[in-house]
Amino acid sequence: MLTRSGICTPNNPARRQGLGPRTCFPWPGHQGAPYVPWTTIAKARAAAAASSLRLLTEWGTDRSVCNGVVDGSRLRPWRRKYRVLLVCGIADPTVDMLADTRITLSAPFNIQPRPMSISAPFSQAMAAAAKAAVERASTDALRGSAVTRLMVSWHVWFQVILLPVGADASVVRRLSDVPLSGGIALTGSLGTSTLSVSLVPIRKPS
Secondary structure (H helix, E strand, O other), X not given: OEOOOEEEOOOOHHHHHOOOOOOXXXXXXXXXXXXXXXXXXXHHHHHHHHHXXXXXXXXXXXXXXXXXXXXXXXXXXXXXXXXXXXXXXXXXXXXXXXXXXXXXXXXXXXXXXOEEEEEEXXXXXXXXXXXXXXXXXXXHHHOOOOOEEEEEEEEEEEEEEEEEOOOOHHHOOOHHHOHHHOOEEEEEEEEEEEEEEXXXXXXXXX
């Protein structure tokens, strides 16, 4: 098989040299480049293919739960070695999304060839962030000059990830932990929703 950097083929002369039938050799312009095992290339291609999928068909939140519907039929190539999870978090342009620990992970689900409904209650960190947003809005409303009904809104992002069968999902505290756990963050599955909370009228203290 021809690649950008070299050639990988079961009939490669490396087979006769005891280096294995699927060793990849660099092209002459890449002399000195390290050999890349075929399995490494295959895993990279699988990750790239998975990350381009559009998987979320529905998503949204209520006051304390993230909900999503995942098209499991598009994850068949990964059904034996991976489990699928829904992840959500509060969109905050002041914090790196990959490093934000205020996220919620669902339980791992076996991949099924059908639409999969997945829900996850807000994690403690995400619930605390949502509560803080409401409190800040309440404080600002009390500075007003009239009776008002308080409406608090913020954006919530959603993403689908894959983790290897048997992997401990509790070690994923931020999106950047997914590849460290052998998982795949499916970037093509990203979606956002607006969560609005309507509270009782608030009267400015006299």
